Amino acid sequence: MSARQSRIAIFGATSDIAVAYARRSAAQGARLVLFARDAVALETVAADLKVRGATAVEIRHADFADLSTLPQVSRDAFAAFGGLDVALVAYGSLPDQTALNADPAALKAALDLNFVSPVLLANLLAAPFETARAGAIAVITSVAGDRGRQSNYAYGAAKGGCQTFLEGLRHRLFPAGVTVLDIRPGFVATKMTAHLPQGGPLWATPDQVAGDIVAALEKGRAVLYTPWFWWPIMTIVKSVPRALFHRTKL
Amino acid sequence: MAVTAHRKTYSKTYSSWGGVLRAPHEAVLPTARAEAAAALVEPFPNGVVPYGNGRSYGDVGLNPLGGLLDMRGLDRFIAFDPETGLMTCEAGVTLADILAVTARPEADGGGWLLPVMPGTRFITVGGAIANDVHGKNAHRLGSFGCHVEALELARSDGRVLTCSRSENADLFRATIGGLGLTGLILSATLRLRRVPGLGVETEDIRFDHLDRFFDLDAESTGTWEYTAAWIDCLATGTALGRGIYSRSRHVAGVAAQPPARHPHIGVPLAPPISAVNGLSVRAFNALYWRKLGASGRKLSLGAYEPAFFPLDAIDHWNRLYGPKGFFQFQAVVPPADAKAVTGALLGAIATSGQGSMLVVLKRFGEVASEGLLSFPMPGISLALDFPNRGASTTTLLARLEAIVVEAGGRIYPAKDFCMSARSFAAGYPGLEAFRSHLDPAMTSAFARRVGIVREDIP
Numbered sequence: 001m002s003a004r005q006s007r008i009a010i011f012g013a014t015s016d017i018a019v020a021y022a023r024r025s026a027a028q029g030a031r032l033v034l035f036a037r038d039a040v041a042l043e044t045v046a047a048d049l050k051v052r053g054a055t056a057v058e059i060r061h062a063d064f065a066d067l068s069t070l071p072q073v074s075r076d077a078f079a080a081f082g083g084l085d086v087a088l089v090a091y092g093s094l095p096d097q098t099a100l101n102a103d104p105a106a107l108k109a110a111l112d113l114n115f116v117s118p119v120l121l122a123n124l125l126a127a128p129f130e131t132a133r134a135g136a137i138a139v140i141t142s143v144a145g146d147r148g149r150q151s152n153y154a155y156g157a158a159k160g161g162c163q164t165f166l167e168g169l170r171h172r173l174f175p176a177g178v179t180v181l182d183i184r185p186g187f188v189a190t191k192m193t194a195h196l197p198q199g200g201p202l203w204a205t206p207d208q209v210a211g212d213i214v215a216a217l218e219k220g221r222a223v224l225y226t227p228w229f230w231w232p233i234m235t236i237v238k239s240v241p242r243a244l245f246h247r248t249k250l
Numbered sequence: 251m252a253v254t255a256h257r258k259t260y261s262k263t264y265s266s267w268g269g270v271l272r273a274p275h276e277a278v279l280p281t282a283r284a285e286a287a288a289a290l291v292e293p294f295p296n297g298v299v300p301y302g303n304g305r306s307y308g309d310v311g312l313n314p315l316g317g318l319l320d321m322r323g324l325d326r327f328i329a330f331d332p333e334t335g336l337m338t339c340e341a342g343v344t345l346a347d348i349l350a351v352t353a354r355p356e357a358d359g360g361g362w363l364l365p366v367m368p369g370t371r372f373i374t375v376g377g378a379i380a381n382d383v384h385g386k387n388a389h390r391l392g393s394f395g396c397h398v399e400a401l402e403l404a405r406s407d408g409r410v411l412t413c414s415r416s417e418n419a420d421l422f423r424a425t426i427g428g429l430g431l432t433g434l435i436l437s438a439t440l441r442l443r444r445v446p447g448l449g450v451e452t453e454d455i456r457f458d459h460l461d462r463f464f465d466l467d468a469e470s471t472g473t474w475e476y477t478a479a480w481i482d483c484l485a486t487g488t489a490l491g492r493g494i495y496s497r498s499r500h501v502a503g504v505a506a507q508p509p510a511r512h513p514h515i516g517v518p519l520a521p522p523i524s525a526v527n528g529l530s531v532r533a534f535n536a537l538y539w540r541k542l543g544a545s546g547r548k549l550s551l552g553a554y555e556p557a558f559f560p561l562d563a564i565d566h567w568n569r570l571y572g573p574k575g576f577f578q579f580q581a582v583v584p585p586a587d588a589k590a591v592t593g594a595l596l597g598a599i600a601t602s603g604q605g606s607m608l609v610v611l612k613r614f615g616e617v618a619s620e621g622l623l624s625f626p627m628p629g630i631s632l633a634l635d636f637p638n639r640g641a642s643t644t645t646l647l648a649r650l651e652a653i654v655v656e657a658g659g660r661i662y663p664a665k666d667f668c669m670s671a672r673s674f675a676a677g678y679p680g681l682e683a684f685r686s687h688l689d690p691a692m693t694s695a696f697a698r699r700v701g702i703v704r705e706d707i708p
Contacts, residue, residue, distance in 0.1 A: 044282065044326050045326065051351060197262075
């Protein structure tokens, strides 16, 4: 599928990976409808994408934590250009596990934003794609969803839940020819991880991840580990026996 | 991470491009212009320096243990008018990004090009302005600042000022080449240049002595837009200053695609010792000088990337100098004695046996750089790297500095790690006028070392 003039909706469009993907699409002349909470940031991103070659950019304010608004968000996405070729769900938060352990309300909010909201939205987007019998739903999950770890299991559980949900959704949409892409990035140097060292061979840039997303969508892939080396790493992490795993600080 | 009402700061390590200085900083990573401006209002205990893409060789972009505003998150285009060529973007946009967006060939092969392209395209617009960088067409089109229409400058008193030749003109002139010390550049409007063909023809001509450089330059300056020469810095005696003169010009109707936004190959790790040493430099220079074959000339047509951005082919090439890093030296000396002074500089370098493969000789023309502290001035500019061999290298650099200052020349802050306050003051007569435009929050290791700001913070 060529990105030229393609119709793309991005939810959480001001996140760094989303911006990098949008820029690559804009350079190919895509039409983009962008959803995010921060209206000023949305306008800034939209102006940038226009200069970079986007044929059209529409912006919509959205608060993904407000689950009741998601049906309207989905309708708006399809209405912007009379249909969609790609929907990228890119929002989320990286909560501090230690803080969540003492705060059930914060834990619920983190699970809502990282699991309930994205899967509700993906399910809402599914029906029109199914009717059109074409297109792709891509959701950014995480390698953290592959195994529960003491340092990060609320985020991991939410992302893991998304992965299982997407697996089922992919199964459902297979007959309609709709791609469901589960994007599992490792460490990416973004705003969300600015408090971490962000150096070394395991870290990728948002643009590298975006390049992998473009390629995976073109090939109609199901699961994308990005960069690629996270697939062998997570295969090992998943296969470490529990007795040994419990002795690590992962 | 530390969070206050006005900003979040992160303890992060930043290095000079030469790798000689590597130090922790209290970094702010703004992602919006308003956020960057707000971060400046609350005082930084040890001052703050704006940081772009980290290509300055020395310490102009560093403030060890103090504040640092990492501007790479402000990388958005704001507007581009393909009728007038006016481009407005945030300060963290790189020149590579601009070329990728505007320098796409149109049907006739032409397109909008950056009027000034320095030796690397991986620098930010903010850094290009703050260092008032130049390129191989400096003799024709001056420095980067000559093509800045306006800029948006945040000051630590909370004001955000538009500066141009008609509005806050004095502050505009101070900020061009102002080393980030007049406030924080948030965005800028550049006037791009429409060329009838983005592609260039390039001619390389071997010459066997420094005198020939001046002949070739005089012959080329009227008809070639981009000129510079590579010099074999180890050649002595009758071969002193031998090298290869390169000249390029755009050719109408010849297209060229924008160069890649990232290099395709890189140096992943620094070797334990410098790969640049007497043996490798001697071998490289001997071969390179002969690369043009028996005729001593070669004409080529096509992309401008190899001619303008040779270093950008390899990511992190600076790592080749090993863990001790390297110094870069660039100075310009006035035209009157340029031949003798350049000969003296090259003689001192050749005698020392130090130096590297990367040596560039270039004539600057009469197009005035507007900044109070701009580096380019009429004369001959010499630039080269020196692997860091400790005292023997700094001694040589001091010798070169003395020759330059005595000749009435000046050393380029963006490349410098060693110049004294006295040499800086002698080279930059605009310094006194510049001081009245300093923003009290801004500082840098360089600014303290050469006495632009007072030394009372570490």
